Amino acid sequence: MITQETIDKLNAEQRGCCAFCHRPFTGNNPQQVHHAIYGREKQFSRWLDKPENLILLCQKCHEQHGDMSNWSMRRLWWNYKIELGYNMREWHTEIPMKVKDRFDKE
16 A cells, blocks of 8 residues: 555655656646556555655656556666665565566566
8 A cells, every 4th residue: 555655755755746757746737656566466565565666657657657667667767766775676575476477577
């Protein structure tokens, strides 16, 4: 479950702007949460709903969902998270193989 605390943290890190187009979030340009790795199974939310796996996008950029979920975008995204001080290796190591197997084939 994504908490308001997590959303607030992401919003502060991104300075209130979309991570992709950098337009500020407003009433006409609301923020939406996007997962790098997404799984519908609730049992995986404790790994996938962490800030390491999330960014905030505006609705227009979030509609380009496929463009945001390929491996080259994930690499850019995770490098950005590393620059912010996240330990992406540790986070990725914690994720069960069952979740990783779905995405390592993309």
